[in-house]
Amino acid sequence: MERSGGGDPRETLRLLWRSPQTRSGRGRPPKVSLDKIVAAALAVADRDGLDAMTMDRLAASLGVGTMTLYTHVPGKAELVDLMVDAAWQELDLTRSGSWRDQIEHYARQNVTLHGRHPWLRAVSTVRPPLGPGLLSRSNFLLAALSMTRLPAAEASAASDAIVTFVDGAAATLAQYTQAERISGQSDEDWWAARQVFWETVFDPARYPAIEQAWLNGGFDRSAAEAAAHALDLGLRALLDGIDARVPR
Known part of the structure; x- marks a missing residue:
């Protein structure tokens, strides 16, 4: 990395x-x-x-x-x-609306960005480049969160939490497209070639929660669709959690 x-x-x-x-x-x-x-x-x-x-x-x-x-x-x-x-400078950060609208817009932009530049997931930015892209992103998120009237320290922590979650989820989504492009094999074909795992290796008695989720339709999506759903669900839960901390 x-x-x-x-x-x-x-x-x-x-x-x-x-x-x-x-x-x-x-x-x-x-x-x-x-x-x-x-x-x-x-x-x-x-x-x-x-x-x-x-x-x-x-x-x-x-x-x-x-x-x-x-x-x-x-x-x-x-x-x-x-x-x-x-x-980062390719992100469209001109969205208006509620603070949630703006954060959701940022998330969609980030998914598109990682799809265009899948190598971003291979760079650790714990010590980020202090350039216009970083500052524009930080300014956009903090400006959106300022509408919540959270204390400054909590708004900053919320911004960091959003970046951490959205970047990770967007990078995961990008990996599915990249894996198919590099290997020439679709995700469905990859799993189909490993159907023998479920038939001869997987033990329902040892992993009952997985078995129950399977029977109840928990895995009735492709891996890429599941990752997109996880991003949507996770972001809504994160924003709900931030909203719950807003002073009333």
Whole structure:
């Protein structure tokens, strides 16, 4: 797993916020820009995964030498931060309405974002890139939650809880699509090939709750449909819990 926040902090912040770097007016203009490098890195990771997004491969996709990239970005650690924050900037955070409407909109946006960039689940953002994407997301969620009039500490905790749950659920949903694309095998075919497990291995007496859930229709959905239902149910329960803490 990659971890954000591992690069040089000053250089990373300069690049995230596109602070100008003093350059001599002499010489050839650069062949590529930082924005083009980040866009190309996103494209490689979207198509082939984050592990495949090496500096050599990225340079080849841009038609430049690898050393050209290092004149724009120090290394992969800083580039991963730029990629993550660039992805977060794709979120549409212009929704109005009630605080719940806005949080639900954020969740839908996040599902779409992870579907577009499934590699996001492979990056730990415990130490996040401090860029425009992060701040816009945090500002949107806190502004929505301010409508509840929760104390500041609880609103902040609620924002963190929403991010933790929604990001995890959205990443899980994205994995189903990615697994089918990479393997060429549908989720239904994958389970069908393992039907022998239920016929010869599974012991209902040992796992009676699973057996009862099965008999009562608890598993009458595809895995992807079950994950989408879990996201919907979990988000509603989370927002209900937050609402229950709102001062009346």
